[in-house]
Amino acid sequence: MTDQAHIEGWGRIPGPGVERFGENLDRLSEQPTLFRGLGRSYGDSSLPAASKPDVVNTTLADRVLAWDADTGVLRAEAGLSLYTMNRVFLPQGWFTPVSPGTQFVTLGGMVASDVHGKNHHVAGCFGQHVRALRMRVADGRVLEVTPTQHEDLFWATVGGMGWTGAILEVEVQLRAVSSPWIHQTTERVDNLADLVARLKEVSREWPMTMSWIDCLKRGKHMGRGIVYYGDWAKAEDAPAKFPPWSREITMPIDAPSWALNPLSMGLFNFGVYNSHVPKTKSGLVSPETFYYPLDMVRRWNRAYGLAGFTQYQCVIPDTAGIAAVVRFMEALTATGAASFLCVMKDCGPQGQGLLSFPMPGTSIAVDIPVKKDTAAIVAKLNALVIGVGGRIYLTKDRFTTPADFRAMEPRLDAFLEVRHRWDPERRFRSAQSVRMLGDPDLPGAA
Amino acid sequence: MNVLFLGATRGMGRALARQMAARGDQLYLLGRDEDQLARSAADLAARGKAGAPGVGMCDLGDPTTFEPAIAEASAALGGLDCVVVTAGLFGTQDALEDDLDRAYTLLQVNFAGTVVFCEHARRALMAKGGGTLCVFSSVAGDRGRKPVGIYGASKAGLSAYLEALDHRYRADGLVTVCVKPGFVKTGMTAGLKPPPFAGEPEPVARRVLKAIDRGTPMIYAPFMWRWVMFVIKLLPRFVMRKVGF
Numbered sequence: 001m002t003d004q005a006h007i008e009g010w011g012r013i014p015g016p017g018v019e020r021f022g023e024n025l026d027r028l029s030e031q032p033t034l035f036r037g038l039g040r041s042y043g044d045s046s047l048p049a050a051s052k053p054d055v056v057n058t059t060l061a062d063r064v065l066a067w068d069a070d071t072g073v074l075r076a077e078a079g080l081s082l083y084t085m086n087r088v089f090l091p092q093g094w095f096t097p098v099s100p101g102t103q104f105v106t107l108g109g110m111v112a113s114d115v116h117g118k119n120h121h122v123a124g125c126f127g128q129h130v131r132a133l134r135m136r137v138a139d140g141r142v143l144e145v146t147p148t149q150h151e152d153l154f155w156a157t158v159g160g161m162g163w164t165g166a167i168l169e170v171e172v173q174l175r176a177v178s179s180p181w182i183h184q185t186t187e188r189v190d191n192l193a194d195l196v197a198r199l200k201e202v203s204r205e206w207p208m209t210m211s212w213i214d215c216l217k218r219g220k221h222m223g224r225g226i227v228y229y230g231d232w233a234k235a236e237d238a239p240a241k242f243p244p245w246s247r248e249i250t251m252p253i254d255a256p257s258w259a260l261n262p263l264s265m266g267l268f269n270f271g272v273y274n275s276h277v278p279k280t281k282s283g284l285v286s287p288e289t290f291y292y293p294l295d296m297v298r299r300w301n302r303a304y305g306l307a308g309f310t311q312y313q314c315v316i317p318d319t320a321g322i323a324a325v326v327r328f329m330e331a332l333t334a335t336g337a338a339s340f341l342c343v344m345k346d347c348g349p350q351g352q353g354l355l356s357f358p359m360p361g362t363s364i365a366v367d368i369p370v371k372k373d374t375a376a377i378v379a380k381l382n383a384l385v386i387g388v389g390g391r392i393y394l395t396k397d398r399f400t401t402p403a404d405f406r407a408m409e410p411r412l413d414a415f416l417e418v419r420h421r422w423d424p425e426r427r428f429r430s431a432q433s434v435r436m437l438g439d440p441d442l443p444g445a446a
Numbered sequence: 447m448n449v450l451f452l453g454a455t456r457g458m459g460r461a462l463a464r465q466m467a468a469r470g471d472q473l474y475l476l477g478r479d480e481d482q483l484a485r486s487a488a489d490l491a492a493r494g495k496a497g498a499p500g501v502g503m504c505d506l507g508d509p510t511t512f513e514p515a516i517a518e519a520s521a522a523l524g525g526l527d528c529v530v531v532t533a534g535l536f537g538t539q540d541a542l543e544d545d546l547d548r549a550y551t552l553l554q555v556n557f558a559g560t561v562v563f564c565e566h567a568r569r570a571l572m573a574k575g576g577g578t579l580c581v582f583s584s585v586a587g588d589r590g591r592k593p594v595g596i597y598g599a600s601k602a603g604l605s606a607y608l609e610a611l612d613h614r615y616r617a618d619g620l621v622t623v624c625v626k627p628g629f630v631k632t633g634m635t636a637g638l639k640p641p642p643f644a645g646e647p648e649p650v651a652r653r654v655l656k657a658i659d660r661g662t663p664m665i666y667a668p669f670m671w672r673w674v675m676f677v678i679k680l681l682p683r684f685v686m687r688k689v690g691f
Contacts, residue, residue, distance in 0.1 A: 021636035023456050024482075060633050063460075063485050067492035077485075088493050 007055070010301050011042040012308035013370065013398055015431050016050050019057040025078060028056045029136040029166040032427035037079060037106030041113065042311045043398030045161055047431035051441045055430075056166070058108055064088070065169065072174040073131065078108030078167045085174075090287065091242060094174040095232075097129035101343070103292050108167040113395040114159030114356040116363075118208040118228075118291070121348035125356050126172075127158030134169035138423035142168065147352075156418040159353030161394055163426075163433050164419055179238035182208070182290045184230035185282040188273065192223025192329055196322050196362060199346050202229040208290070214269040215342035215366055216262065218333050223326070225344070226276055233284055243286030250298040257305045260369060265340040272340075304369050309339070311396040312381055313365035315347055315358060320388035325362050328384055332366065337377045342366040354415040357393040365396065375399045382408070394432065405436050448523040450516065452476040452504060452531045452563065455486040457632030458582065458654075459532030461647035465655050467494025474519040476504035477533070506533055506559035507551065512566045520570055528578040528658060529567040531560060536634045542596045549596050556600035561607050568611065568620060576619020580658050581608055585626045585666065588675045591691060605664075612663045621661040625654050628671030641691070643670040 006014040019036065022028045029035070036046040036055045048055040058079035066075040072094045074085070082096060082103040089095065100115040109115075114127040123129075132146040133154065145154045157164045189195040195211060203209045206229040213225030294300055301309070316324050332338055343365045347358040357363075368374060378399035385392065391408040392400055406412055416437070419426070429439040447466075454463035454475045467473055467490040475490075477483045483501040491498035500522045504515035520526050535552040542549040564579060571577035586594040587601030605624055612622035629635060629644040645668035657665045666672035678691075 021631075021633060023460075023633040060636070063489035064492035065485055065488050067488075 007036075007039070007047060008308070009043050009046055009398075010040050011310050011370075011398060012301055012304070012306070013043070013310070015044055015047040017048045017053045017055055017431075020054055021057045021060050023060045025056070025058060025061045025166070025168045026136070026142065029168065030140070032136070032138050032423070033166065034162050034428060034430045035078065035108055035112075035166045037109035038081060038104045040102055040105050040109065041395045042309075043396065044431035044435065045113070045395055045397075046109075049429045049431055049434045049439065049441050052429070058106055061168075062106075066171075069094075072176055073171065074174055075132075075169060075171040076107055077169055078106060078111075080107050080170075081105065082107075082110070086287070087245070089174060090177070090180050093176055093180075095177045095287070096126075097173060097175045098123055098126040099291050101292065102295055103288075104295065107170040107172070111158055111167055111170055112160060112162045114351065114353040115395075116347065116358050118210045118345065120358055121203045121209070121346055122207045123175075124348060125159070125351045125353060125358060127155075127353045127356065128351055129173045129175075130158065130170060131173060132169075132171040133157060133167055135164075136166040136168060138165065138425065138427045152418045153422055155352050156354045156415055156422075158351075159356035160415070160419075161355070161432060162430060163428055163437070164422055165428055177232045179233045179235045180242055180287065181233040181238040181284045182230050182287055183233045183237065183282070184228060184285045184290055185280065186276065187227045187280045188225075188276045189227055190224045191221055192326055193322055195223055195225050195227060195344070196325050196346075198227050199344065199362070202227060203346050205229075207231050210343060210345045212272070213342045213344055214273055214340075215329065215333060215338040216266050216269055216340070222333060223329050224273060225342075226273070228290075230285075230290060238284065243288070246286075246288045246292075246296050248296055248298050251300050251302040254302045255305045257307065260304065260339060262336070268340045304339075304367070307370045309367050309369045310374060310378070310398045311365055311367050312378060313357075313363065313393040313396045314381065314385045314390050315361045315363045315393075316385070316388055316390045317359055317361040320361070320390070324388045325364070328364065328381070328388075331384055332364075332381065335377050335380065337368045337371070337374070339367045339369055354411055354418065355394065355409070357391065357395070359391065361390065363393075365393075379404065394436075397432070400436070402436055402438060447471045447527045448525060449473050449528045449530060450476065450519045450523070450526050450567070451499075452506070452529075453533030453582070454490075454499075454530075455479070455482040457532070457634050458627060458630055458647045458650055459530070460486065461651035462530065462532065462654055463490055463499075464493055465648075465651050467491075467496060467499070470495040471528075472496045472523055473499035474523050475499050475501045476515050476519065477501070478503065478505040478507075504563075506555045506563060509559060509562050512563050516566050516570050525574050526567075526570055526577055528580065529564075529571060530658075531563065531567075531579075531581045534560065534582065536597060538638070539593050539595050539597070552597065553600050556597070557603045560604055564607070564611070568615065572615070572618060572620055576621070578621040578623060578658055578661065579611070580623040580625065580654065582625045582627060583608060585628045585671050585675050588626070589678050589686070591678070591686065592689075593691065609664070616663075622663060623654075623657050623661070624664045625657070626664065626666050626671070626675075628666065628668060628674065630668075643668060643674060645671075 007017040008014040061077040061079040434441040453459035584601040586598035608624040
């Protein structure tokens, strides 16, 4: 064990904990322990409970165990990163069926968060493409868990934040791509209602869509932004050469606390929006440019300084209409808490993961630098989300209260029932499950 | 290049084997855990260009396994161009002082076992006119130091042997590459506090691969450790008695 007494998620709010590294996950999971991958969840999802402050870091367990280049079925240890998968399999014509906005995630983490991506409206979440999991469960057994074998455990583990057991291996169906290039179109839209409508429109025609919006702007240009959509380029339209992998730079230091202020963020947003000329642009881009623009700056989370940040991500259901999205954005911009990055995406049908985040509606994600009133702001936004029947994304959360979580999650009891069946003592727990589900966390308790 | 690899399942060996497989080298893996060998072979098959590596059982703690394992590998590969040894044991000085049986085993494996394995590998390579023998020693063997007394001694002996091997047989076609890693973040060092200049396995492996291709007799990896050890070797004894490293 290292003598570092604290670890942190991507939002950099630390909690007590020590990471144990190793190549053999079977051995490391002999005692039920929370697993953690690359630590990209923003809040306390990958932080251990204070009473059992060790967490297994899976990143050294990164072997491909079976790969069929004809069918695209991959089986690998849970610590294999999407970064590596892209480099190994994209040149062979295969890509992850669902990609989040960063490639610095592990297979185990993608299952535990049941990640979604730009193709959610056509492909669903990652878990939908998972064929099997090899898991350590609370009674010590190692089991093969699939949509037909221990089905309850499978769908509770997909999106289950590590609260049902430890994921040792993942078998997933990759997706064949027509070329390693993406044909992308971007459109500038100057107000929120038009942007949400345009997002819905392009989603009917295109398999990959998202939008970036300026969430500092108020008034009639509130929610102005840029809509991105695209598809894998057809082989005959794509260049013969493989797209270059980006050169990465590292954010070398923590930004001082004054660096992000309304003026600097406003200037940034103004620049991004107004430099997008003409109004509509189209062309071939690399998957990295399309999917992972932020990955080019390693450790960009330092931009928010030492106080850290949280990301608020919620989905406003379609049933509430565009008006609800507008009301939410009004409330968000009124708090003045939002920073420059705000991402909006229309989601498709809800998946089978018992706690999976997406539902048909508009997903909104925004970074909020931590200040004294952050919890109050999150509570205020949660009230709006609960009011329209939406929900938040656990992977990003650090501030939602148990009462709010219960109010937005009618599926919670079904999840807890399965969890109770497999882990009655709630031995697989995290700082987040202690906070959200009230798992026992007495100091010194086993 | 046909490469016989002892220790490819973990750490720096895993990273080096992946880079070799990715460029099309034909690998054969030796180790003492059948399941781990099978998993690594599958990994290298998926990442590599040369199909699935063969695997065979070999244990540095059991010299009777050396000759048959090398012979079988050589036959399967159709001759050897290179033998890589990254396997070895590690223990902190405190742990080894507390458990002398473990210390004895470590000394046996890291020194006696590895040297005798290298002798068999040398014969196999020279029987077909030469080749490269790349063995992982450690910076811990460069100077007697408080935190790595016993482990360091095993590696000091190994480094001396590898240097002599290079002097004795280079003219006959045997290229010896002695790798001295500094602190590298792997499963072996998991739980230890990384010092300044701690490295990652991938860049270390890239550096080692270059040394194998060029026939460099001895390298430090990461590079910075060359200067770290240069300074440590110059420190007088009264200083070494005071400092903790």
